[in-house]
């Protein structure tokens with residue numbers, strides 16, 4: 001029987017650990033194709049708390065797409081953390097770049113999201129609709145969970161019937177730069193409504209080329 005070979009991925013780590021310069025990350029689970037990886041020990045509790053504190057005063061209702069309009073697709077609030085000279089942000093961005101195997105300069109910067117009870121991010125793609133024509137497309141995503149959510153708030157992939165529960169310091173990685181576009185389309189995902197508590201997450205979206 002001829003099995004179709006798997007496409008090469010950007011994520012290149014083997015084994016059960018990722019050793020970045022300053023931290024040992026645990027590979028908890030993988031969905032092989034499209035590649036979705038659940039990671040543990042990505043951030044320390046202190047790093048999570050620091051990122052939340054830095055973001056608190058800056059949160060505004062999330063805007064989506066090029067028109068930047070408030071939309072029912074995403075009811076959470078969000079902010080990009082500016083590229084400030086913050087030691088924690090610099091350290092985390094460097095670690096994230098080593099996990100994602102893409103230089104920091106390809107990153108959009110950390111995007112912080114806060115969901116209150118009932119708030120959600122409906123199923124969407126992280127790549128842009130007309131990606132064929134986009135000069136510098138997004139290629140991969142790391143969503144890091146900054147707190148524990150009592151109930152709800154999972155990152156779910158409806159086509160794969162997969163959902164990842166938010167746990168403080170853990171993360172979910174996925175990529176969508178496959179030749180076979182059907183694989184990219186399987187990365188449809190959303191943030192399920194928070195049921196009890198609230199949810200803080202930090203997203204890094206990577207571009208194919210330098211972005212900043």
Ligand SMILES: O=C(O)CCC(=O)C(=O)O
Pocket residue numbers: 113121126141143153154155156189190191192201203
């Ligand atoms: O909040 C989540 O679990 C998902 C966030 C997300 O999809 C994004 O930031 O693009």
Ligand SMILES: [Fe+2]
Pocket residue numbers: 124125126141189
């Ligand atoms: Fe997303």
